[in-house]
Amino acid sequence: xxSCFGPSYELAFEMxxxxxxxxxxxxVPIIYLTSEPYLGHMGVGGLGKSKTFMENEFxxxxxxxxxxxxxxxxxxxxxxxxxxxxxxxKLAMIAPPFKGVPAVLSIGNPRGFIPVDKxxxxxxxxxxxxxxxxxxxxxxxxxPVPTGVPxxxxxxxxxxxxxxxxxxxxxxxxxxxxxxxxxVVCLMDMGNTAALxxxxxxxxxxxxxxxxxxxxxxWMKVGFEKYFLWKMKNGMSSLP
Ligand SMILES: Cc1cc2nc3c(=O)[nH]c(=O)nc-3n(C[C@H](O)[C@H](O)[C@H](O)COP(=O)(O)OP(=O)(O)OC[C@H]3O[C@@H](n4cnc5c(N)ncnc54)[C@H](O)[C@@H]3O)c2cc1C
Numbered sequence: 001x002x003s004c005f006g007p008s009y010e011l012a013f014e015m016x017x018x019x020x021x022x023x024x025x026x027x028v029p030i031i032y033l034t035s036e037p038y039l040g041h042m043g044v045g046g047l048g049k050s051k052t053f054m055e056n057e058f059x060x061x062x063x064x065x066x067x068x069x070x071x072x073x074x075x076x077x078x079x080x081x082x083x084x085x086x087x088x089x090k091l092a093m094i095a096p097p098f099k100g101v102p103a104v105l106s107i108g109n110p111r112g113f114i115p116v117d118k119x120x121x122x123x124x125x126x127x128x129x130x131x132x133x134x135x136x137x138x139x140x141x142x143x144p145v146p147t148g149v150p151x152x153x154x155x156x157x158x159x160x161x162x163x164x165x166x167x168x169x170x171x172x173x174x175x176x177x178x179x180x181x182x183x184v185v186c187l188m189d190m191g192n193t194a195a196l197x198x199x200x201x202x203x204x205x206x207x208x209x210x211x212x213x214x215x216x217x218x219w220m221k222v223g224f225e226k227y228f229l230w231k232m233k234n235g236m237s238s239l240p
Pocket of ligand 1: 004006007101103131132133134151152153154155156185186187
């Protein structure tokens with residue numbers, strides 16, 4: 001299924017919060033269906049205590065998890081799973097697995113993701129660079145149902161800077177920069193609150209990883225959105 005799980009968790013928490021605000025949560029069962037082998041795996045083997053964190057939050061909020069699931073088919077009012085089970089629904093948000101666009105299929109892996117080295121240069125074609133969702137990153141472990149490694153916006157910006165510095169070095173005939181290991185920093189909205197999730201590097205074993213729920217994380221999320229939209233509307237996309 002989808003290779004960035006954060007937005008799916010956000011939606012489950014946001015719907016729960018909104019239904020409670022309208023005092024109708026008891027009329028609406030919420031199911032979180034995922035390819036992850038356990039809650040909080042997020043495609044990266046978890047971030048700090050994210051497994052127990054998500055399990056506790058789901059239990060408290062009465063959101064039913066169904067892990068290690070693959071969808072066979074979506075029919076009107078019914079999701080049919082590969083294991084034969086059927087889940088009726090009135091409203092579903094489904095994030096399908098990502099794959100590369102046809103234009104890059106011939107230089108990508110079987111799913112169309114582009115293999116790159118640490119400087120985001122194609123492993124075979126040295127004049128091709130790729131960053132962001134388009135690149136191939138091998139999962140940290142084999143899971144019963146395949147889960148993709150997320151390539152977040154935070155990671156993508158870092159990749160772009162490394163790729164740009166490498167291209168500049170090529171042009172002026174200098175040694176390319178040594179790329180930093182990628183880390184991940186996410187602010188996960190939870191409706192009334194939010195959580196800060198961090199991991200460095202992205203895949204285990206790690207130097208540090210962390211999940212913490214706090215109202216200041218919500219303020220940071222709202223503040224960052226306003227700042228981001230402001231800088232884009234004012235043509236200042238190069239600001240941090
Ligand atoms: C709902 C949601 C929430 C997210 N929240 C966060 C978050 O809180 N923090 C975070 O760090 N990341 C978040 N992400 C991830 C982040 O959006 C992506 O990592 C980031 O956008 C990847 O950048 P990209 O340039 O690789 O791809 P994109 O931003 O998807 O850009 C690809 C561009 O290519 C264009 N395109 C596609 N096909 C073609 C074609 N054939 N020809 C020409 N153009 C084409 C598309 O229109 C698009 O503009 C979220 C993603 C989603 C979906």
